[in-house]
Amino acid sequence: MASLADVGQLAVNGVMAGTILAVPAIGLTAIYAVLRFPNFALASHATIGAFAGYVANVRLGLTLLPSVLIAFVVAGAVGVATDEAVLKRFRPAGYITTAIASIALTIALENIVRFSFGNELRGYDLPIQRDWRLGAIRVGPQQVQNLAIAVVTMGALFAFLAFTRTGKAMRAVADNPMLASIKGINAEAIGRIVSFVGMGLAGLGGMLIGLDTTIDPLTGFRSILSVFAAAVVGGLGSIPGAVVGALTVGVGEELCLLFLSPDYRSAVGFVAILLVLTLRPRGILGQRAY
Amino acid sequence: MENYVLAMAVSAGIYALMALGVNVIWGFAGMVNLGLVGFFAVGAYVSALLTLKAGWAMAGGMAAAMLVTALVGAGVSLITVRLRGDYLAIVTLGFAETIRIVASNAIRLTNGTDGLSGIPGPYRGALSPEAFNLLYLAIVAVIVVAAYGISERLRASPLGRVLRAIRDDEQVAAVAGKHVMLFKVKAFAIGSAALGLAGALYAHYTSYIAPDIFVPLLTLYIKLALLAGGLGNNRGAIIGAFAVVFLLESTRFVIPLIPGISPVQGAATREFLVATLLLVMLRYRPAGLLPERLTQYPVPPSAGNYQPTA
Numbered sequence: 001m002a003s004l005a006d007v008g009q010l011a012v013n014g015v016m017a018g019t020i021l022a023v024p025a026i027g028l029t030a031i032y033a034v035l036r037f038p039n040f041a042l043a044s045h046a047t048i049g050a051f052a053g054y055v056a057n058v059r060l061g062l063t064l065l066p067s068v069l070i071a072f073v074v075a076g077a078v079g080v081a082t083d084e085a086v087l088k089r090f091r092p093a094g095y096i097t098t099a100i101a102s103i104a105l106t107i108a109l110e111n112i113v114r115f116s117f118g119n120e121l122r123g124y125d126l127p128i129q130r131d132w133r134l135g136a137i138r139v140g141p142q143q144v145q146n147l148a149i150a151v152v153t154m155g156a157l158f159a160f161l162a163f164t165r166t167g168k169a170m171r172a173v174a175d176n177p178m179l180a181s182i183k184g185i186n187a188e189a190i191g192r193i194v195s196f197v198g199m200g201l202a203g204l205g206g207m208l209i210g211l212d213t214t215i216d217p218l219t220g221f222r223s224i225l226s227v228f229a230a231a232v233v234g235g236l237g238s239i240p241g242a243v244v245g246a247l248t249v250g251v252g253e254e255l256c257l258l259f260l261s262p263d264y265r266s267a268v269g270f271v272a273i274l275l276v277l278t279l280r281p282r283g284i285l286g287q288r289a290y
Numbered sequence: 291m292e293n294y295v296l297a298m299a300v301s302a303g304i305y306a307l308m309a310l311g312v313n314v315i316w317g318f319a320g321m322v323n324l325g326l327v328g329f330f331a332v333g334a335y336v337s338a339l340l341t342l343k344a345g346w347a348m349a350g351g352m353a354a355a356m357l358v359t360a361l362v363g364a365g366v367s368l369i370t371v372r373l374r375g376d377y378l379a380i381v382t383l384g385f386a387e388t389i390r391i392v393a394s395n396a397i398r399l400t401n402g403t404d405g406l407s408g409i410p411g412p413y414r415g416a417l418s419p420e421a422f423n424l425l426y427l428a429i430v431a432v433i434v435v436a437a438y439g440i441s442e443r444l445r446a447s448p449l450g451r452v453l454r455a456i457r458d459d460e461q462v463a464a465v466a467g468k469h470v471m472l473f474k475v476k477a478f479a480i481g482s483a484a485l486g487l488a489g490a491l492y493a494h495y496t497s498y499i500a501p502d503i504f505v506p507l508l509t510l511y512i513k514l515a516l517l518a519g520g521l522g523n524n525r526g527a528i529i530g531a532f533a534v535v536f537l538l539e540s541t542r543f544v545i546p547l548i549p550g551i552s553p554v555q556g557a558a559t560r561e562f563l564v565a566t567l568l569l570v571m572l573r574y575r576p577a578g579l580l581p582e583r584l585t586q587y588p589v590p591p592s593a594g595n596y597q598p599t600a
Contacts, residue, residue: 270387
């Protein structure tokens with residue numbers, strides 16, 4: 001029987017996992033809000049970010065923070081490039097065609113990573129630290145550092161959206177593309193920025209997820225169910241929703257360990273998607289879904 | 291060599307059955323299924339488990355596989371039928387991943403990642419491998435021809451016409467008094483049943499199934515087959531399936547000839563080629579190489595010459 005301390009430990013783990021999950025979930029939902037299609041290519045960009053961070057950290061010997069920054073920039077740059085070269089051409093054909101194209105794109109990119117790095121599991125070069133104990137609850141310093149990176153990233157993003165001209169323009173395009181264009185906002189440029197930021201967040205998220213364990217070419221695809229669950233539960237297209245959804249899914253995945261074996265963890269995300277779509281399709285904070 | 295050709299023909303037949311099923315969902319009704327490999331897996335596991343553990347006959351297992359996948363397909367589509375189509379994309383993809391997770395972990399039932407082996411095949415023990423392949427090819431061929439006939443019948447039937455109307459303009463179909471939601475769920479269930487039967491055929495053919503067989507790449511193969519043959523076109527679906535199997539098998543021989551390539555790199559190259567080819571087809575031939583031919587209804591001459599007067 002689980003004690004109260006166990007529940008507390010799981011809840012703490014869940015909040016930590018959820019905060020990290022929020023980073024790629026924001027990327028996904030931002031892209032959905034502006035470009036209006038579910039971009040499954042997020043999976044491969046998370047993998048690319050994780051591997052870019054790996055090259056910076058292990059091969060170039062950089063410390064954690066610059067490596068994380070490199071993960072963001074490389075995944076963002078690949079995101080803009082692939083959107084310009086591939087996905088943009090599909091958008092006039094409708095969101096279903098674009099979604100299928102994004103799946104094909106993600107498998108193509110994943111295999112470029114596999115071709116270059118192979119299928120082996122790889123770990124980052126990090127100092128080993130003893131867990132901190134707060135009463136009955138244990139926390140790893142590395143987890144706290146990841147949490148801090150995720151929180152700072154999200155804070156910066158919210159400031160960007162709230163206070164800068166570009167951020168406001170992004171929200172305007174998401175809200176009403178026609179009005180935004182009347183005001184002279186260049187939707188193409190905004191699309192490029194959202195691809196960079198969104199896929200950059202995916203790459204950063206991929207690296208943060210990988211920091212806890214190991215990475216391989218399937219790192220991104222394995223987490224995509226949880227990322228989509230977070231975005232759908234929060235309301236597809238809503239950035240605060242993605243944070244709420246990620247925390248819900250993160251805590252839910254941990255608390256289900258009280259009843260289920262850990263292997264079923266990612267199935268929880270799917271159950272969450274089904275529940276939300278049945279009961280409240282626009283998610284916790286989202287707009288109309290139909 | 292004959293055995294290899296026979297085996298490839300059997301897999302092409304199974305792909306053709308899947309392509310016919312997806313054609314009903316995607317080609318006729320315009321709905322997206324990004325997790326068709328999940329339905330294929332459900333069909334394979336249902337039939338394998340019923341024949342292995344409950345001692346059912348193979349025909350019973352296959353029928354049960356169709357029934358279960360049809361019900362699952364109806365459920366999955368029912369949840370998202372009111373929503374924009376991209377939610378169906380997310381749910382179907384999530385479904386396939388979840389099936390893989392459950393198949394890998396429900397060890398007492400599915401034997402986990404080790405997979406199920408010793409799934410019975412018709413007269414497998416009594417026949418030589420060649421004769422078994424030939425018999426199985428005949429069974430698959432009969433089923434594909436039957437599925438083709440049913441699908442052609444469906445296409446020409448009032449149901450097929452309503453589905454195409456829904457695909458082209460949901461609102462118009464609704465205004466014409468069609469229950470759009472019901473028709474969409476029906477189409478999804480019919481298509482899923484074909485995917486489930488294909489899964490069962492696969493399981494009884496290879497005698498072994500494991501979760502890592504049911505990867506998302508298989509979904510791309512079938513999409514590619516359908517696009518190669520022509521979306522909405524049943525004959526195209528079958529031709530496309532054979533074309534895709536031919537392509538996959540020829541890369542198997544060609545890629546290892548590239549100097550200095552490791553097996554992992556070879557596999558990666560192959561998957562990259564398939565994905566890229568799908569992107570190219572989707573971009574330049576979205577209706578497929580053999581587009582659907584719609585009946586042209588003769589327009590009375592006066593209607594064509596009508597000039598609005600100011």
